[in-house]
Amino acid sequence: MAKGAFQTLPGFRDFRPEDCAVRNYLFRNFREVARRYGFVEYETPIVESTELYLKKTGGELGTQLFRFEDQGGRDVTLRPEVTASLGRLLIDSQRAYQKPMRWFEIGQCFRYEAPQAGRTREFYQFNVDLIGEANPAADAELIALTIELMRELGFKQGDFVIRLSDRRYWQDFASSKGLTEDQAEELLTIVDKLERDKDGASGPKLERLGLSLSEVEAAINSPSELSDNLNSVLANLEARDMRNEVEIDLSIVRGLAYYTGVVFEVFDAKKKKRAVAGGGRYDTLISALSDGKIDLPAVGFAIGDVVIRNLIEETPHALEKMKAALTAQSACDVFLVVADPDQQTKALTLATQLRAAGIAVSYSLKPAKFNKQFKAAEQAKASLALVIGNEFPEVSLKILATREEVKLIADDTIVETISQHLKK
């Protein structure tokens, strides 16, 4: 083997500190935007019974489950998504919470599919769900959160677009054509793949349902009228000055079988036209998972870390914003330089006082030459170097950016003095 004898499994990622910092930048933005919208965080297990995914969520996920038998003979799965777990949790606990519930989650999901560029077997997902409210104002609230997240990540109008649709539009269309429920389901699958259909397979499939490609394309491109829900969502977003980020696109139906109403995707508006994130209304999932015992309308949204990181890195102003945020987070405020080895004890005492005040402190763990310690301070990207020598308690503080030097006395006021220098 080229590298070490041990490697990560295919499709799994190590996060070295520079990658982990990017991940945490995304997480901070997820949490910050969720907080502004009044959402609280929850989490569910990474391993669940497989039947949770087979029974109700349906769609493409069934074939990509990271599924195995545990030591107790259970058929279990590394979760492919979080909404089914949320449904399970809500059935047992929703009674304890005021409706509507504003809940979010950040955690890993897994899919067993052939690893390729941008297709990992694990990824982090930010899940936001608004539970217990059927009013389309809830759909609009979630779409607004999505737009605010994109703005916080440094994207501007024109970088992305929210493509908005309504599954009920297609249910109504199917009814008007006399299709059965199964046929309506199949129609949704064909519409979902229409945009990516390069070999013209959709036409014959539609004909088998008694429909023509041209009438379906007309239904997408020239809708007779929008549903009240879509009109209501558009007016709501207009009031937030977010209407320009949204366009109606009835070709969007979302892959997962559990969506029942308004659905939307965040699209890369530039060259690649790929879906970055998406969500929609799922008013029957909780009822289905609870065998009809609990009926809670809900609307949810999810975004993965891999695609959004790629989009940030391809978008200069978003990348610049991220880099600025990462640079602002120095791992080291003060590096202690011990000029006289006899004063090592004093350095430890000072380190303890500074750290107790919340200041990030580092220093050489073994005796080293003065210059080498200064080099280590620069490598640690410290803001300040505090030099402790044989004149102690007289010490000197060096501002590393400007090379300016200040003499200080290591008395009760030194922590406060150094804090002031860090705020500059």
Added chain:
Amino acid sequence: MAKGAFQTLPGFRDFRPEDCAVRNYLFRNFREVARRYGFVEYETPIVESTELYLKKTGGELGTQLFRFEDQGGRDVTLRPEVTASLGRLLIDSQRAYQKPMRWFEIGQCFRYEAPQAGRTREFYQFNVDLIGEANPAADAELIALTIELMRELGFKQGDFVIRLSDRRYWQDFASSKGLTEDQAEELLTIVDKLERDKDGASGPKLERLGLSLSEVEAAINSPSELSDNLNSVLANLEARDMRNEVEIDLSIVRGLAYYTGVVFEVFDAKKKKRAVAGGGRYDTLISALSDGKIDLPAVGFAIGDVVIRNLIEETPHALEKMKAALTAQSACDVFLVVADPDQQTKALTLATQLRAAGIAVSYSLKPAKFNKQFKAAEQAKASLALVIGNEFPEVSLKILATREEVKLIADDTIVETISQHLKK
């Protein structure tokens, strides 16, 4: 079934918002203390090749692996701990980083064992590792970080004690008694279990090694002299005013086979005397994992979320500190009360402005009576209620804690005015 048809798997936990808040409180403290000590965060995958754990880490873990075969026929394991993955990662990447490396990680680990009180099959672990420094100042730095973490979590002197030991003491003891390497390994296993040995099995086991229980107990209780490393660690902690939290206890050897020198455990000093966390020096693990190609001394520490949460909940002043921190984090700063339904659009515009300024805003998603909206504001634990009525742009701000009311005009200054009220 008593509850919903779907349940979590045995030993796995849901984190409802109130539990997730506790988890995040722990994580915030982990990250904050790591930052003060100059550590940067990394992460490795949750699933790894099983051979990574079988080859070198040894000890008790081998029998508790959450192990399965994936769809590609690979023998894989949900990681029981993170140090082996860190070793794997270091072999490929350590060249890129200045030594010593101060790295930490927070993530889930899994063990397949019989679920019982306090023994979950998954738990979060905070891992802190100092890599590339053999000087005992590194061991002391990590123990100091551990003590600072306990202090930050609200524990006081007397709540916990760091029990400090050195595996080399036992290696020297074994050599002086003429034991082979395997016999020395067995001696460590017996010493590790001595404190919990209730049926007197240790005596006969020691006799088989040609040792008596009394001479081993004497070696624990009346050591002839401490190693230079232990004396150095103690002096170092003394300079940090942390000596009182530490006691020498040579019966501590830690279960994992990869430790090579100083080892330590955080002990609950009160009734239960249980180990809360632990760590130690592992100078040969990276060499072993890399077949001798890379030789990096290292010292690490890990603490799990389950045991530390229990200890906080049993310790009144630590629990009080946690509760105060959780209460300070309101999910809602401002709740918008729309007194006149015609002004809903104005409410959305205001919500957008306030949120863009980082203020957490909530409101009723469907038209509701004035009193019901106020009740929702209180249930959301909002700090302020902003009432928007038919006199708009005149609005009124109600401070919910004091019931004080202020008239405002919704102009360009309102966001700043509300921010000021929130800072009070």
